[in-house]
Amino acid sequence: MATHNKKRLNLKDKYRYLTRDLAWETTYQKKEDVFPLEHFEGIKITDWDKWEDPFRLTMDSYWKYQAEKEKKLYAIFDAFAQNNGHQNISDARYVNALKLFLTGVSPLEYQAFQGFSRVGRQFSGAGARVACQMQAIDELRHVQTQLHAMSHYNKHFNGLHDFSHMYDRVWFLSVPKSFMDDARTAGPFEFLTAISFSFEYVLTNLLFVPFMSGAAYNGDMATVTFGFSAQSDEARHMTLGLEVIKFMLEQHEDNVPIIQRWIDKWFWRGYRLLTLVGMMMDYMLPNKVMSWAEAWEVYYEQAGGALFKDLERYGIRPPKYVEQTTIGKEHITHQVWATFYQYSKATNFHTWIPGDEELNWLSEKYPNTFDKYYRPRFEFWREQQAKGERFYNDTLPHLCQVCQVPAIFTEPDDPTKLSHRSHVHEGERYHFCSDGCCDIFKNEPVKYIQAWLPVHQIYQGNCEGGDLETVVQKYFHINIGQDNLEYVGSPDHQRWLAWKKLETPSQPAGSNKEHDAA
Amino acid sequence: MSVEIKTNTVEPIRQTFSNLQRRFGDKPASRYQEASFDIEAVTNFHYRPLWDPQHELHDPTRTAIRMADWHKVTDPRQFYYGAYVQTRARMQEATEHAYGFCEKRELLSRLPAELQAKLLRCLVPLRHAELGANMNNSSIAGDSIAGTVTQMHIYQAMDRLGMGQYLSRIGLLLDGGTGEALDQAKAYWLDDPIWQGLRRYVEDSFVIRDWFELGLAQNLVLDGLLQPLMYQRFDQWLTENGGSDVAMLTEFMRDWYGESTRWVDAMFKTVLAESEANREQVQAWLEVWEPRAYEALLPLAEEATGIAALDEVRSAFATRLQKIGLKSREE
Numbered sequence: 001m002a003t004h005n006k007k008r009l010n011l012k013d014k015y016r017y018l019t020r021d022l023a024w025e026t027t028y029q030k031k032e033d034v035f036p037l038e039h040f041e042g043i044k045i046t047d048w049d050k051w052e053d054p055f056r057l058t059m060d061s062y063w064k065y066q067a068e069k070e071k072k073l074y075a076i077f078d079a080f081a082q083n084n085g086h087q088n089i090s091d092a093r094y095v096n097a098l099k100l101f102l103t104g105v106s107p108l109e110y111q112a113f114q115g116f117s118r119v120g121r122q123f124s125g126a127g128a129r130v131a132c133q134m135q136a137i138d139e140l141r142h143v144q145t146q147l148h149a150m151s152h153y154n155k156h157f158n159g160l161h162d163f164s165h166m167y168d169r170v171w172f173l174s175v176p177k178s179f180m181d182d183a184r185t186a187g188p189f190e191f192l193t194a195i196s197f198s199f200e201y202v203l204t205n206l207l208f209v210p211f212m213s214g215a216a217y218n219g220d221m222a223t224v225t226f227g228f229s230a231q232s233d234e235a236r237h238m239t240l241g242l243e244v245i246k247f248m249l250e251q252h253e254d255n256v257p258i259i260q261r262w263i264d265k266w267f268w269r270g271y272r273l274l275t276l277v278g279m280m281m282d283y284m285l286p287n288k289v290m291s292w293a294e295a296w297e298v299y300y301e302q303a304g305g306a307l308f309k310d311l312e313r314y315g316i317r318p319p320k321y322v323e324q325t326t327i328g329k330e331h332i333t334h335q336v337w338a339t340f341y342q343y344s345k346a347t348n349f350h351t352w353i354p355g356d357e358e359l360n361w362l363s364e365k366y367p368n369t370f371d372k373y374y375r376p377r378f379e380f381w382r383e384q385q386a387k388g389e390r391f392y393n394d395t396l397p398h399l400c401q402v403c404q405v406p407a408i409f410t411e412p413d414d415p416t417k418l419s420h421r422s423h424v425h426e427g428e429r430y431h432f433c434s435d436g437c438c439d440i441f442k443n444e445p446v447k448y449i450q451a452w453l454p455v456h457q458i459y460q461g462n463c464e465g466g467d468l469e470t471v472v473q474k475y476f477h478i479n480i481g482q483d484n485l486e487y488v489g490s491p492d493h494q495r496w497l498a499w500k501k502l503e504t505p506s507q508p509a510g511s512n513k514e515h516d517a518a
Numbered sequence: 519m520s521v522e523i524k525t526n527t528v529e530p531i532r533q534t535f536s537n538l539q540r541r542f543g544d545k546p547a548s549r550y551q552e553a554s555f556d557i558e559a560v561t562n563f564h565y566r567p568l569w570d571p572q573h574e575l576h577d578p579t580r581t582a583i584r585m586a587d588w589h590k591v592t593d594p595r596q597f598y599y600g601a602y603v604q605t606r607a608r609m610q611e612a613t614e615h616a617y618g619f620c621e622k623r624e625l626l627s628r629l630p631a632e633l634q635a636k637l638l639r640c641l642v643p644l645r646h647a648e649l650g651a652n653m654n655n656s657s658i659a660g661d662s663i664a665g666t667v668t669q670m671h672i673y674q675a676m677d678r679l680g681m682g683q684y685l686s687r688i689g690l691l692l693d694g695g696t697g698e699a700l701d702q703a704k705a706y707w708l709d710d711p712i713w714q715g716l717r718r719y720v721e722d723s724f725v726i727r728d729w730f731e732l733g734l735a736q737n738l739v740l741d742g743l744l745q746p747l748m749y750q751r752f753d754q755w756l757t758e759n760g761g762s763d764v765a766m767l768t769e770f771m772r773d774w775y776g777e778s779t780r781w782v783d784a785m786f787k788t789v790l791a792e793s794e795a796n797r798e799q800v801q802a803w804l805e806v807w808e809p810r811a812y813e814a815l816l817p818l819a820e821e822a823t824g825i826a827a828l829d830e831v832r833s834a835f836a837t838r839l840q841k842i843g844l845k846s847r848e849e
Contacts, residue, residue: 006698007696009697017697017700018686018687022679024707024708027721028718028722029721040568059610059677059679060613067604067606071604073600084526110559114558117671118661120660121660126649129656134676137599137676140669140672143557144598144599154532156528161532161535161536162537164556164557165537168559168562169562182564185568185569186568499528
């Protein structure tokens with residue numbers, strides 16, 4: 001029956017037949033019952049046929065390419081474990097970046113997998129569904145390969161051993177968790193704006209890439225190989241992010257204000273989350289890649305600037321409060337490291353005062369702020385530590401109701417004054433770190449009053465005990481004296497010195513009398 | 519004589535992650551275990567879903583089935599992502615070879631016209647049913663609980679997309695790559711009476727809200743009848759009627775079905791063993807969906823294989839259900 005009166009399909013049309021043409025208009029069930037979530041956010045889609053497939057990958061090629069990548073990746077993992085690759089890293093302090101990654105980022109990948117699986121069912125446009133499903137299974141790949149990459153580290157270092165349990169409970173991990181819960185509890189279009197556009201397209205180079213570059217600079221062959229292996233997946237996710245936003249904007253002008261509000265929200269939410277990454281870049285990598293401020297300039301101010309210029313024609317302006325990030329880039333990482341340094345009793349990673357060389361690097365990278373506001377503080381703490389009085393803060397910090405970062409940031413126009421906003425909703429006063437977070441709350445108070453704020457929960461006695469030690473050990477599963485506290489003199493540090501046949505420091509700077517009591 | 523490379527052994531401080539220690543003891547874990555157990559959030563969710571405020575984000579009550587721990591459901595294939603894609607990559611390599619061979623030798627366009635017409639009418643429209651299966655499994659992957667359960671469903675979802683694409687390529691082999699056959703097959707799917715029962719069943723499955731019931735309607739019941747009917751009995755009919763070359767194009771589906779029934783059966787056995795209440799609920803759903811699936815497939819079977827083939831498939835399915843611990847209404 002081969003009829004040759006029609007032309008052979010070109011690649012684009014062939015892909016169309018192999019994906020969206022598999023779909024049909026249902027008649028036995030109403031469209032709104034089959035796709036009940038497509039309208040409640042107010043986004044108007046007039047023609048799904050206008051969806052441009054962001055990539056063309058049929059399942060047979062997907063299996064083939066991904067299998068080749070997996071084969072190579074696992075060969076490296078095996079070689080890394082067999083040859084004790086963990087001993088070839090720059091310094092054991094580096095592993096603390098991995099602890100942050102495994103507890104704070106890997107669980108997000110799993111969440112993204114389920115989120116994309118859901119939206120991969122919910123759109124009535126089959127092209128968009130298929131693209132989302134491919135991202136879903138990629139995200140599953142990422143959580144699993146990250147676990148496999150870090151499995152070997154877990155056998156030789158503390159703090160990595162109960163990542164998923166910690167993700168659900170540890171105070172600072174509510175920052176990434178609430179971010180992803182926020183996205184997943186939103187409707188399908190907001191989820192894509194949050195994750196595909198803001199996170200993957202605008203901010204990936206500031207999240208995923210710094211960790212992977214950090215691995216490359218610090219001799220972590222397992223993690224950097226994962227990074228290279230995931231690069232082509234990430235490229236697909238980024239193209240999906242851009243297509244999603246352009247598609248929604250082109251579909252109907254009524255979508256513009258909704259999307260603008262989402263961009264404002266998710267930019268600010270992402271910016272706050274990235275503070276943790278910035279801290280890692282500036283303080284946790286023994287071999288530094290670039291400073292947070294430099295990364296923000298290159299990957300947000302330049303790349304993001306060009307992007308928002310491009311989106312201008314749709315009536316989209318740059319995210320609200322973006323000017324505060326330009327000021328904040330010179331401050332936030334120092335403020336956050338100083339916070340974690342104090343609260344190390346309740347972290348699954350170690351903290352420390354940077355060495356002279358590192359302090360000088362920070363002075364050089366942050367000429368306007370570091371020597372003036374932050375270096376003296378670190379030097380003071382170093383002196384205290386040398387006297388055997390390593391500083392730990394025994395009270396718990398005040399968290400922002402929205403981003404859940406402790407309210408430790410300073411006013412954009414005054415780096416000596418803490419930034420604090422509050423708002424009364426139905427007779428209750430809620431507290432925020434910034435105008436950005438306060439605005440987000442005001443737009444959706446019913447959502448944010450539900451936030452599970454760890455500090456509130458601890459003080460209310462909902463975390464297995466009233467004292468910090470019980471909470472840390474029993475509730476967080478942070479093994480006191482192993483996973484937490486000062487790096488110098490920690491079991492990780494001592495094992496590292498033994499492997500490297502170096503001398504133990506004569507006086508572990510982390511020791512003081514209360515040390516063991518957490 | 520043996521060669522011994524001296525290596526520097528470093529004693530690990532622990533063999534595996536704490537969650538796996540709690541489950542299996544402190545011993546080296548398999549990659550499947552590391553990748554599948556306890557990787558999801560289970561408590562302290564921050565916000566209720568705007569789209570389902572009655573439930574938490576990960577909520578075990580999104581199905582009527584109750585398990586003390588959904589991680590009891592495991593994959594007998596031990597698939598994590600890497601194992602999954604590598605298995606499928608091997609299968610697709612053989613399949614690619616078959617499609618290439620078929621195209622080069624023009625095996626389909628050399629079939630008698632009435633056989634080509636039958637393929638187009640009875641086999642190619644299944645591509646749409648595969649997309650339905652894809653949607654349903656993606657939905658379950660998003661709604662279900664425990665990494666051991668969710669991951670099996672996203673693999674299943676992507677498999678169904680892949681099979682929908684292979685079926686489409688059969689259409690493209692028939693029409694010389696123009697897409698005309700696919701347009702025709704879609705018209706059959708939409709209007710031809712032999713497909714309407716199945717299309718109604720698939721569309722009805724789209725509105726099932728309980729993810730476990732959806733898995734039953736799709737992966738156990740519909741596939742349990744449709745896959746053997748089309749890829750075994752219809753394949754047999756083709757072989758007996760001069761269309762044996764088609765078999766090489768559907769080998770993937772036969773292999774896949776043999777493999778996927780392993781995890782589907784294992785999941786149902788585990789869920790039924792958990793409690794009498796589960797068994798009763800699953801049995802009640804089965805009594806709704808199994809007769810409907812049979813009815814839905816009758817007109818297709820009549821055209822493709824004859825009713826007797828469907829009845830035999832149904833009775834084999836009854837035996838399978840019995841092994842799982844369920845009763846088919848037919849008995």
